[in-house]
Every structure is written in structure tokens, then in C-alpha cells.
Amino acid sequence: MILEERIDAFDQLGSIIRNISEEDLSNLCRRVENQNNWFSPPQTKNALNALLVFLNKESLKNWLSVYDLSPANDPKSVGVLMAGNIPAVGFHDLMCVLLTGHRACIKLSSSDQVLILWLIEKLVSIQPKFKSLISVEEMLKNKDAYIATGSDNSARYFEYYFGKYPNIIRKNRTSVGILDGTESKDDFSKLGSDIFQYYGLGCRNVSKIFVPNREILISFMDSIEDFSEIANNHKFFHNYEYNKSILLVNKEDHLDNGFLILQESKGLVSPISVLYYEVYQTTAELNELIKTVSDKIQCKLSRGGWFEDSLDFGQAQCPTLGDYADGIDTIAFLKSI
Numbered sequence: 001m002i003l004e005e006r007i008d009a010f011d012q013l014g015s016i017i018r019n020i021s022e023e024d025l026s027n028l029c030r031r032v033e034n035q036n037n038w039f040s041p042p043q044t045k046n047a048l049n050a051l052l053v054f055l056n057k058e059s060l061k062n063w064l065s066v067y068d069l070s071p072a073n074d075p076k077s078v079g080v081l082m083a084g085n086i087p088a089v090g091f092h093d094l095m096c097v098l099l100t101g102h103r104a105c106i107k108l109s110s111s112d113q114v115l116i117l118w119l120i121e122k123l124v125s126i127q128p129k130f131k132s133l134i135s136v137e138e139m140l141k142n143k144d145a146y147i148a149t150g151s152d153n154s155a156r157y158f159e160y161y162f163g164k165y166p167n168i169i170r171k172n173r174t175s176v177g178i179l180d181g182t183e184s185k186d187d188f189s190k191l192g193s194d195i196f197q198y199y200g201l202g203c204r205n206v207s208k209i210f211v212p213n214r215e216i217l218i219s220f221m222d223s224i225e226d227f228s229e230i231a232n233n234h235k236f237f238h239n240y241e242y243n244k245s246i247l248l249v250n251k252e253d254h255l256d257n258g259f260l261i262l263q264e265s266k267g268l269v270s271p272i273s274v275l276y277y278e279v280y281q282t283t284a285e286l287n288e289l290i291k292t293v294s295d296k297i298q299c300k301l302s303r304g305g306w307f308e309d310s311l312d313f314g315q316a317q318c319p320t321l322g323d324y325a326d327g328i329d330t331i332a333f334l335k336s337i
Contacts, residue, residue: 005127009130010095010123012127013122018052025045028114038198047086047089047198054320063322064099069335075101076144080105081158083112086202087112088119098134106135144166145167146167148169151171171326173326174296175301176290177194178210179216183303185219191301199235199272202317208267236273261273265278
């Protein structure tokens with residue numbers, strides 16, 4: 001298969017998603033949710049809409065134009081251990097492997113099987129040549145290279161088993177919001193989407209904010225009331241009640257609006273339904289605070305992107321094709337094996 005054929009197949013996959021009937025979409029969302037209650041229909045639709053941003057010929061060609069993707073004379077078998085924290089999160093790795101002409105040997109996360117398998121089924125129906133290039137396996141042994149995504153603990157396991165092969169091994173990451181006190185209600189609302197989309201389960205979700213003073217927290221909490229429906233998800237609300245009870249029993253200071261808890265902490269990754277905050281005094285101090293945890297940050301968000309290398313609020317879950325997880329260029333890696 002030449003590159004043009006592969007790009008065309010992913011472009012057509014975008015068309016299928018774009019033109020899916022309401023009935024078929026509803027049935028798909030129901031199947032996804034039945035397998036994982038965190039993946040509610042709105043979240044599955046969010047994930048599919050996110051795929052549409054780059055499943056088009058122009059975006060794919062622009063992305064790949066900076067690489068020399070001449071036909072692979074010796075396609076490699078690439079083991080891909082997929083994450084399952086948000087719907088279809090492993091699809092980008094699958095696409096990268098196939099676009100570079102290699103064979104994708106994937107181990108699905110137990111949390112995200114229905115949607116990934118649906119996407120593969122549609123892709124193969126568009127381009128049957130992909131059938132021999134995609135295999136779903138339980139044990140990824142003796143592959144030529146590996147791409148694995150998991151927690152810091154699982155990363156140690158991956159290093160042990162896959163360290164002698166070419167690999168990308170990703171660890172825990174999260175995202176942070178940076179406030180300077182000039183934010184409007186609309187800014188806070190956009191930040192709310194960065195916090196609550198996918199129930200805060202993604203590495204691009206904001207789990208901590210840096211603030212110039214505590215007074216700003218009241219305005220923030222008042223401005224995100226529109227997200228209160230998130231508590232209708234019983235798993236999210238269970239986490240909220242559990243974390244609230246722990247703080248109350250331990251008599252720890254916190255703010256609570258009925259669906260989100262704000263807790264001051266030096267930590268970075270907060271529990272579901274909890275948002276950590278840390279107060280800074282000067283810009284220099286803020287820069288130093290960010291620098292000390294930079295290797296754990298996937299995205300930085302600030303009003304209008306004023307902070308260096310940050311995105312505007314509301315853009316956390318809008319990655320481009322070249323926004324690689326952990327900042328590691330997947331295409332360049334796959335070209336090198």
C-alpha cells in the first residue's frame with residue numbers, strides 16, 4: 001500500500017464518523033457505556049468529534065509532509081499497549097503505525113475495547129489491505145518495537161519486559177491551569193471544560209491550578225456551576241462523596257460546591273472530583289513551581305495562552321496530529337526502527 005492509499009482510508013473513516021446516523025451512533029454509544037460506565041454517550045461523542053478534527057486528507061497530508069515516508073521495504077511488527085482512560089485514546093498510536101507502513105499488534109485496554117474495535121472494523125471495511133496489518137493480541141511477545149502507555153508503576157513493568165527493544169514507554173502525566181487574577185467568568189467556564197471533560201480521567205485534563213491568591217477561588221467556583229450535571233454520573237459522584245468524607249473526617253481545609261472539591265496541595269495529580277490548587281506570590285516563583293514538575297505536565301493552560309508554552313483555556317482536549325503524548329514524536333520513532 002502506498003502512503004496515498006493509507007491516507008485516503010483514514011480520510012474515508014472520518015467521513016463514516018461524520019455521516020453516522022443518529023440511530024447507529026446511539027447504539028454505538030450504548031455499547032461503549034455498557035462496557036465502561038465512565039464512557040457516557042456525551043464523552044464518546046466528544047471523542048469521535050475529536051477524531052474528526054484530523055481524520056481528513058488535508059490535515060493528514062500537512063502533518064506527514066515533514067517526514068520522509070517512503071515505502072517500508074521491511075515492515076516491522078509494532079506492539080501497542082493501549083491506554084483506556086478516555087474513549088479511543090489509543091487510536092492515534094494505531095494510526096501512526098499504519099501510516100508508517102508497519103504492522104500494528106495491539107493489546108486493548110479492558111476499559112476501551114468497543115470503540116477501538118468499531119474503528120478498526122470500519123477502517124478494514126474501507127481498505128481491506130489493512131486486515132493483514134492489524135492484529136488484536138493478548139500477549140505481545142517478540143515484536144520488533146513497542147509503544148506502551150500506562151501508569152508510573154506499569155511503566156516499570158514495561159521497561160523490564162520491553163527495554164531491550166526499540167520503544168516508547170509513557171508514564172503518568174497531567175495538565176495544569178495557570179491563573180493571574182484577570183480571568184473572566186467565560187475564562188473560568190472554559191477552564192471548567194478542561195477539568196471536567198472525560199470526568200477528568202485524561203492526561204490533558206487539568207488536575208491542578210496555580211493561583212495568585214485564594215480570593216480568586218470563590219469566583220472560579222461560582223463560574224463553573226453549569227458543570228454541576230457531572231454529578232449525575234454515579235461513579236463520579238461516588239468519588240466526590242468519598243473524597244469529601246475523607247477531608248471532613250481529617251478536618252482538612254477545602255472548598256466544596258457540591259460536585260468539585262478544591263484542596264490546597266503541593267501535589268500535582270488530584271483524585272477524581274478534586275482539584276488541587278497552589279498559591280504563588282511572584283511570576284518568578286510561579287515559573288520555578290512549573291519548572292519543578294515540567295516532566296509530569298502534558299499541557300499548560302492560561303487565559304489567552306499568556307503563560308509560556310501554554311494553550312488558551314478550553315483547548316486542553318483539542319490536540320493536533322503533531323501533539324504527541326509525552327512530547328515524543330511517534331512518527332519519527334516509527335521511521336527509525
